[in-house]
Amino acid sequence: MTSTARPPRFSDRRVVVTGAAGGLGQVVAALFREEGARVVATDVTAAEGVVPCDLTDDVAREELVQASLAELGGLDVLCNVAGIQQFAELGKITAAGLRKHLDVNAVAPLLLTQSYAEALVASQGNVVSVASISSVMGQPYNAQYCASKAALLLGMRSLAVELGTRGVRVNCVSPGGIATPMIEAAAAGLPADANWDLVAKSTSVIPGFMPPADVAESLLFLASDAAASITGANLVVDRGVVW
Numbered sequence: 595m596t597s598t599a600r601p602p603r604f605s606d607r608r609v610v611v612t613g614a615a616g617g618l619g620q621v622v623a624a625l626f627r628e629e630g631a632r633v634v635a636t637d638v639t640a641a642e643g644v645v646p647c648d649l650t651d652d653v654a655r656e657e658l659v660q661a662s663l664a665e666l667g668g669l670d671v672l673c674n675v676a677g678i679q680q681f682a683e684l685g686k687i688t689a690a691g692l693r694k695h696l697d698v699n700a701v702a703p704l705l706l707t708q709s710y711a712e713a714l715v716a717s718q719g720n721v722v723s724v725a726s727i728s729s730v731m732g733q734p735y736n737a738q739y740c741a742s743k744a745a746l747l748l749g750m751r752s753l754a755v756e757l758g759t760r761g762v763r764v765n766c767v768s769p770g771g772i773a774t775p776m777i778e779a780a781a782a783g784l785p786a787d788a789n790w791d792l793v794a795k796s797t798s799v800i801p802g803f804m805p806p807a808d809v810a811e812s813l814l815f816l817a818s819d820a821a822a823s824i825t826g827a828n829l830v831v832d833r834g835v836v837w
């Protein structure tokens with residue numbers, strides 16, 4: 595009798611997933627485990643089975659890197675999922691808020707990639723980072739998030755060039771609206787007199803926010819051997835917002 599079940603794609607692969615306490619990252623970590631991976635899941639928010647780490651803390655982040663490499667014995671896949679988003683109109687943006695977006699969404703994933711680079715060269719592994727449609731389109735009340743996600747996307751594409759010469763792939767997934775706690779929290783920053791015509795320009799043609807699993811599948815694809823010839827890519831998963 596032949597089986598139609600797909601063989602696990604990540605048997606004994608060593609994976610680090612950031613932002614894994616909830617939302618998209620939790621689903622990504624669970625899917626990797628289902629497919630045989632050994633996963634270190636981390637987040638600044640406490641959760642069962644998740645290693646606590648504030649990725650904007652240089653010392654804590656480096657401790658996480660060393661501890662995860664020791665636990666896993668190397669690394670095959672780095673998944674940068676952690677992120678923050680708070681809507682704010684121009685007059686409400688603060689230097690601290692803008693820097694926080696840049697630190698969490700761009701600086702931390704780039705420095706994590708730097709710290710894991712030699713391990714990834716050794717395993718001929720890869721990096722998948724969660725950017726956003728906000729990386730490539732202007733959105734009202736979202737300048738600090740858009741700026742940080744644009745920095746992430748082009749930073750990762752630059753690393754794809756550098757690390758590609760050493761056999762390491764670096765890709766991004768750019769989601770549109772996902773049904774996670776982030777959307778609700780971010781919306782709290784919208785002004786009471788928000789211009790909804792402008793906001794609607796970021797609305798998908800296929801209605802509704804996406805389930806996290808729809809987006810998670812794209813991360814696993816890019817991390818898998820099926821994507822062996824894909825690097826520097828930006829896989830947009832948005833139900834049709836960016837054309």
Ligand SMILES: NC(=O)c1ccc[n+]([C@@H]2O[C@H](COP(=O)([O-])OP(=O)(O)OC[C@H]3O[C@@H](n4cnc5c(N)ncnc54)[C@H](O)[C@@H]3O)[C@@H](O)[C@H]2O)c1
Binds near residue numbers: 613675679773775
């Ligand atoms: N929800 C959406 O509509 C949407 C759309 C496009 C892109 N994204 C991106 O998807 C990723 C996952 O977001 P989500 O929707 O699951 O949101 P979420 O808020 O549920 O998850 C983000 C996680 O990142 C963690 N995090 C925040 N700051 C951190 C820090 N300093 N150190 C370590 N961890 C930190 C949070 O604790 C949280 O668990 C983010 O990068 C986000 O920007 C989300």
